[in-house]
Amino acid sequence: MSRIHIPESLRRLVTERANGRCEYCLLHQDDTPFTHPIDHVVALKHGGLTIAENLALACLECNLNKGTDLATFDPLTGELDRLYHPRQQSWEEHFALEGVRIVGLTMYGRATVRLLQFNTPARLAERELLRDNSRYPG
Ligand SMILES: [Zn+2]
Numbered sequence: 001m002s003r004i005h006i007p008e009s010l011r012r013l014v015t016e017r018a019n020g021r022c023e024y025c026l027l028h029q030d031d032t033p034f035t036h037p038i039d040h041v042v043a044l045k046h047g048g049l050t051i052a053e054n055l056a057l058a059c060l061e062c063n064l065n066k067g068t069d070l071a072t073f074d075p076l077t078g079e080l081d082r083l084y085h086p087r088q089q090s091w092e093e094h095f096a097l098e099g100v101r102i103v104g105l106t107m108y109g110r111a112t113v114r115l116l117q118f119n120t121p122a123r124l125a126e127r128e129l130l131r132d133n134s135r136y137p138g
Contacts, residue, residue: 018057043068100127
């Protein structure tokens with residue numbers, strides 16, 4: 001989560017690069033009441049910079065759940081693992097959709113599914129509705 005000013009040109013680049021979708025849970029910003037915030041993948045307090053290579057489009061819920069965190073415990077192994085990095089890793093390699101449920105395929109994926117709380121009942125219900133209207137993959 002970031003309260004720093006991000007230049008409009010950079011904000012536009014990040015949004016267009018992501019095709020308007022949250023780069024974590026794939027929710028499109030046209031399907032939410034809010035414009036998706038810009039996420040510092042590595043938060044400023046950890047030395048992350050406000051540059052295109054460190055920014056990702058994240059829906060409000062993913063952004064709030066992630067906060068400035070970089071890692072959490074893998075629910076499978078109990079190991080402390082880094083979160084998925086949308087600039088350096090590919091979504092398909094670390095996540096898969098089972099219906100509208102997002103599952104983590106790797107330690108990065110599992111850690112991110114857990115911390116960002118991808119599969120709460122409310123988020124699953126929202127995705128189901130969107131999928132039924134061809135607004136969400138799965
Ligand atoms: Zn999201």
